[in-house]
Amino acid sequence: MPAVTVPTVTVPTLTARAVVADGAGGLAVETVLVEPPGRGEVLVEVRASGVCHTDLDGLRRWCTRPTVLGHEGAGVVAAVGEGVQHVAPGDHVLLTWAIACGRCVPCSEGAPTLCEVLGGERGHAHPGSTRRPDGTPLDRWFNLGTMATATVVRAEAVVPIPADVPFPSACLLGCAVMTGFGSVVNAARVRAGSTVAVLGCGGVGLNVVQAARLAGARRVVAIDVDPARAEAARRFGATDVLRPERGDTSLRGLRADLERIGGGRLLDYAFECTGVPALAVAPLACIRNGGTAVQVSGTEERVTVDMTLFEWDKTYLNPLYGQCRPSVDFPVLVDLYRRGQLLLDELVSRTYPLEAAAEAFADAAAGTTSKGVLLP
Ligand SMILES: [Zn+2]
Ligand SMILES: [Zn+2]
Known part of the structure; x- marks a missing residue:
């Protein structure tokens, strides 16, 4: 297929709502600012974000700085940065947290979850493109921070999906289902x-x-x-x-x-x-x-x-992550779902508005929901 050149669009800094771990075990839904996507980045309007056990662990133990939670997300591409060719604004996408360089030894041997170049950039936090209105930079959990109305992620984390897969079901593919x-x-x-x-x-x-x-x-x-x-x-x-x-x-x-x-x-x-x-x-x-x-x-x-x-x-x-190979596994999972062989809709035990994140985390901690999904 010939390469398609997608025009880049200049977007202003956005205001978004996000679930922020305070770094001391608490969380709040805050108004944040999201920078436009840079080279190799994608701005995603998040439509659904699952509550995963790893988010709970992050909230309780691992996030020692203010961090936008969430790593199991699906949404719509709002804008792409320079050099991004595999998705365009309007595409429905899911986000994968295990990005890979594609060139190191494990990547070359078909084990991208073990990537030795980008593997260290996962779980714990790097200052991203999201900040508080006072300028404080916010980390994003797994460099995604999907519990937000919008987030900027690396292009490698974005996987296009057909538009007929509902977002609450699609988001689960990105962690629980794949794992x-x-x-x-x-x-x-x-x-x-x-x-x-x-x-x-x-x-x-x-x-x-x-x-x-x-x-x-x-x-x-x-x-x-x-x-x-x-x-x-x-x-x-x-x-x-x-x-x-x-x-x-x-x-x-x-x-x-x-x-x-x-x-x-x-x-x-x-x-x-x-x-x-x-x-x-x-x-x-x-x-x-x-x-x-x-x-x-x-x-x-x-x-x-x-x-x-x-x-x-x-x-x-x-x-790790079901040895996920994004370009191989996600199309298979989507196909099985569309043919009725993989149950996704039935996995979602409850949905919550983003503003009710605290309740969703409490339910997940108590084990009263098998799978809660936030709808930003
Ligand atoms: Zn997870
Ligand atoms: Zn690699």
């Missing part, structure tokens, strides 16, 4: 006919469930201490539902049930999606010799491990 689906399909490479356990049926866990179904697993066991959440997983493809005793972090109490479901043996795969550090190694207790345990939560705490859990020949993976 869950990619952990199953890209990282663990779940085989047709296999047996799978999924620990935790929140926003990411439900996507692990539906990806395991799409991969052809014959049994998908949803495990959650909340029976309603586990039952809800049936709609996404769970064939069995188990409820562990609270406090049974080893999950040894589920062993007999898992062996029954597995036809006399433990399961082939188990995915931990609970966000509970003490459960980081629990998937090892669910799998047979030679099975694969996947820790999807991104646990970073110290955990004491009983090494017999690894016996024998078990594989333990902790994939």
Whole structure:
């Protein structure tokens, strides 16, 4: 296809509303100023931003300076900076937080989430193009800051999507869906006919469930201490539902049930999606010799491990962002959604206006919503 030259448009500094973490655990919805996009940047009018567990972690622990929260967003391109050719004003887009240089060794080997050039520019914050009216620069979470009516992001973070995908559903592709689906399909490479356990049926866990179904697993066991959440997983493809005793972090109490479901043996795969550090190694207790345990939560705490859990020949993976390759994976996810095979609309348990961000975070922290979405 010949390169298309998109005229750049000069836009003035905008006034926007944004959810700002104060750097000390609190948040407020503030009026902010957003600079026009520079070279290689895109101004996006955000229409939906999911509330992800990582936003909660950011609010509570990691954002030590004032930061616009949100890293799971979708919206409309309002303007593009010089040199941006793959999107134009009016395009519907989702935002991906794992931008990559495309040239370093991991990028060249097809592992852009491990990019050694731009990887360090993710999570933690760089002064961006958003500031307070008094001039204070604001960091943007994952260099996106999607919990705002507008944000300027690097062109590499912008992925065009068809206009018929509703924004609240589209935004989830950018983190929860990609993380869950990619952990199953890209990282663990779940085989047709296999047996799978999924620990935790929140926003990411439900996507692990539906990806395991799409991969052809014959049994998908949803495990959650909340029976309603586990039952809800049936709609996404769970064939069995188990409820562990609270406090049974080893999950040894589920062993007999898992062996029954597995036809006399433990399961082939188990995915931990609970966000509970003490459960980081629990998937090892669910799998047979030679099975694969996947820790999807991104646990970073110290955990004491009983090494017999690894016996024998078990594989333990902790994939980053489902090993996302934006140009490969997002078109697949959009196609599966449009063909009715990937449930997205059903993932959204509640939407909130941007001004109700505090309530959305409180609900996410309490676990009363599997997936809340802010509508800036
Ligand atoms: Zn996330
Ligand atoms: Zn790279």
